[in-house]
Amino acid sequence: MNAKALISDLQDYYLLSIQGILGALQRPFYGKDVIEQMDYAGAGSFFIIVLVSLFVGMALSLQLAAELSVLGLKMYTGKVVGISIIREIGPVAAALVFTGRVGSGMASELGSMVLGHQVDTLRVFGVDPVKKLVTPRMLSAFLMLPALTLIGDAASLLGGYYIAVFVSHQSGYVYWSSVREVLIFENVFSGSVKPFIFGFLISSISCYMGLSTKGGAIGLRSSTTRAVVASIIMIIVADFLLTRILLYVLGFSV
Amino acid sequence: MIVFDAVRFSYNSREILKDISFSVGAGERIAFLGGSGEGKTTILKLIMGLIRPDSGRILIDGEDITCKTEAQLRDTRMKFSIVFQEGALFDSLNVKENVAFCLREYTKMPEEQIEEKVKELLRTVDVERAIDLMPEELSGGMHRRVAIARSLAATDPKMFLYDEPTSGLDPVNADNICKLILDLSRNGKGFIIVTHKVFDAVKVADRFMFLYDGRVRLDGNREDLLHATIPEIQIFLSELRYTQEEKNV
Numbered sequence: 001m002n003a004k005a006l007i008s009d010l011q012d013y014y015l016l017s018i019q020g021i022l023g024a025l026q027r028p029f030y031g032k033d034v035i036e037q038m039d040y041a042g043a044g045s046f047f048i049i050v051l052v053s054l055f056v057g058m059a060l061s062l063q064l065a066a067e068l069s070v071l072g073l074k075m076y077t078g079k080v081v082g083i084s085i086i087r088e089i090g091p092v093a094a095a096l097v098f099t100g101r102v103g104s105g106m107a108s109e110l111g112s113m114v115l116g117h118q119v120d121t122l123r124v125f126g127v128d129p130v131k132k133l134v135t136p137r138m139l140s141a142f143l144m145l146p147a148l149t150l151i152g153d154a155a156s157l158l159g160g161y162y163i164a165v166f167v168s169h170q171s172g173y174v175y176w177s178s179v180r181e182v183l184i185f186e187n188v189f190s191g192s193v194k195p196f197i198f199g200f201l202i203s204s205i206s207c208y209m210g211l212s213t214k215g216g217a218i219g220l221r222s223s224t225t226r227a228v229v230a231s232i233i234m235i236i237v238a239d240f241l242l243t244r245i246l247l248y249v250l251g252f253s254v
Numbered sequence: 255m256i257v258f259d260a261v262r263f264s265y266n267s268r269e270i271l272k273d274i275s276f277s278v279g280a281g282e283r284i285a286f287l288g289g290s291g292e293g294k295t296t297i298l299k300l301i302m303g304l305i306r307p308d309s310g311r312i313l314i315d316g317e318d319i320t321c322k323t324e325a326q327l328r329d330t331r332m333k334f335s336i337v338f339q340e341g342a343l344f345d346s347l348n349v350k351e352n353v354a355f356c357l358r359e360y361t362k363m364p365e366e367q368i369e370e371k372v373k374e375l376l377r378t379v380d381v382e383r384a385i386d387l388m389p390e391e392l393s394g395g396m397h398r399r400v401a402i403a404r405s406l407a408a409t410d411p412k413m414f415l416y417d418e419p420t421s422g423l424d425p426v427n428a429d430n431i432c433k434l435i436l437d438l439s440r441n442g443k444g445f446i447i448v449t450h451k452v453f454d455a456v457k458v459a460d461r462f463m464f465l466y467d468g469r470v471r472l473d474g475n476r477e478d479l480l481h482a483t484i485p486e487i488q489i490f491l492s493e494l495r496y497t498q499e500e501k502n503v
């Protein structure tokens with residue numbers, strides 16, 4: 001891809017995101033579509049997020065308990081698991097699962113609507129496709145991903161608890177009280193800002209890739225792939241940048 | 255009503271339409287003929303303002319639409335009703351919701367009235383029994399007819415645009431669609447039908463344009479078409495001769 005095409009792509013993406021956001025502020029509103037998308041993206045992803053988070057929490061707890069018990073610091077398991085889940089791994093894991101399940105779905109659905117002239121039909125009927133298709137998806141991701149992250153965090157901590165108590169034979173009380181110790185404003189705040197940003201990134205990137213689909217089934221394949229790859233890269237990069245910014249803003253020294 | 259003035263259009267620097275000029279009055283019944291990939295669908299999209307030409311002007315009722323914004327184009331689009339090649343029904347909605355789409359979008363009709371109107375429209379195109387099916391459960395012909403019903407619900411158009419309404423259909427279904435097209439244009443409403451089936455075009459249209467190599471190579475009435483000497487048209491017409499010979503036997 002040459003530089004000129006890349007810049008014009010970025011410009012189109014930027015415009016689409018702005019229009020998508022503005023669509024939420026101006027009439028007409030498509031409330032029914034928002035609810036439908038929230039149901040698909042949120043309720044539909046519930047079990048897979050819980051499952052993935054549970055195992056991430058267990059693996060993390062197992063690994064840390066093993067390492068810390070060598071140093072004789074087993075009682076810190078809850079604290080380290082809590083911090084890493086709430087600030088880093090929870091939001092990122094939920095966002096990655098969300099990309100795989102919802103982002104790819106958005107891109108392929110919009111892509112096949114473009115190819116089947118359904119988007120053109122909307123324009124013919126005088127309906128703004130950005131408002132009708134993009135805004136509800138962005139809103140639903142923006143609202144549902146934080147909720148899913150919260151649920152995922154809880155599942156991970158539960159998984160961590162299971163390992164700490166039943167495998168590593170620690171006291172459950174110590175685990176929970178050290179988890180509660182890390183539930184301070186700074187940590188919870190950093191952990192809950194991220195999913196909003198990730199939700200916005202995933203939905204806007206996926207919608208953009210979907211709407212720019214051309215060229216039949218092959219085109220659909222590549223736009224879905226590009227949506228997932230670009231979302232994953234942006235999540236990881238944004239996570240790093242956010243961590244950096246939040247540490248700075250909240251006054252931690254590294 | 256529609257004027258194309260030296261319109262050029264290309265996809266990714268491949269020139270599809272090289273120099274298209276024609277003008278169409280309200281109430282005319284026109285068939286656009288041409289091979290696959292000659293740019294027939296592209297012309298319909300240009301008329302609707304869905305894509306913009308590289309150069310040249312497109313006038314709809316005297317207004318140049320090539321530099322209008324999406325919001326300004328709404329009124330222009332309301333003058334037409336277009337049925338796309340694939341029908342383009344929204345595949346997340348069932349037949350009833352597809353047809354009701356514009357009613358819900360633009361009117362505050364109560365539910366019973368919408369239901370009534372949808373049934374009436376489906377009756378016009380004779381697919382009333384499919385009201386609760388999803389688009390993927392429809393046959394090609396039903397799909398096309400539901401799409402026509404949906405476009406009728408949208409507006410009270412001055413002109414109909416049909417993109418290959420009969421392709422991929424058996425002769426009986428194709429004939430039904432032709433009759434429907436003629437029916438809908440009874441009260442002086444014109445249409446443009448895009449097709450590569452000369453047989454169907456001759457049945458419905460009075461004026462024929464033949465598109466070849468990015469230009470309009472022929473523009474005339476039935477006689478002009480049947481007596482054209484351009485070799486590409488001859489090939490198209492052979493389908494017609496064959497059908498007629500069959501009839502004579």
Ligand SMILES: Nc1ncnc2c1ncn2[C@@H]1O[C@H](COP(=O)(O)OP(=O)(O)OP(=O)(O)O)[C@@H](O)[C@H]1O
Pocket residue numbers: 214215265266270288289290291292293294295296297339418450
């Ligand atoms: N989105 C697109 N991107 C790039 N090229 C395109 C696109 N759509 C159409 N084309 C090209 O433009 C040309 C004209 O396409 P168009 O759909 O107008 O043909 P058509 O005359 O309607 O053909 P058919 O009878 O098969 O429907 C084709 O050669 C096609 O390859």
Ligand SMILES: [Mg+2]
Pocket residue numbers: 294295296339417418
């Ligand atoms: Mg076509």
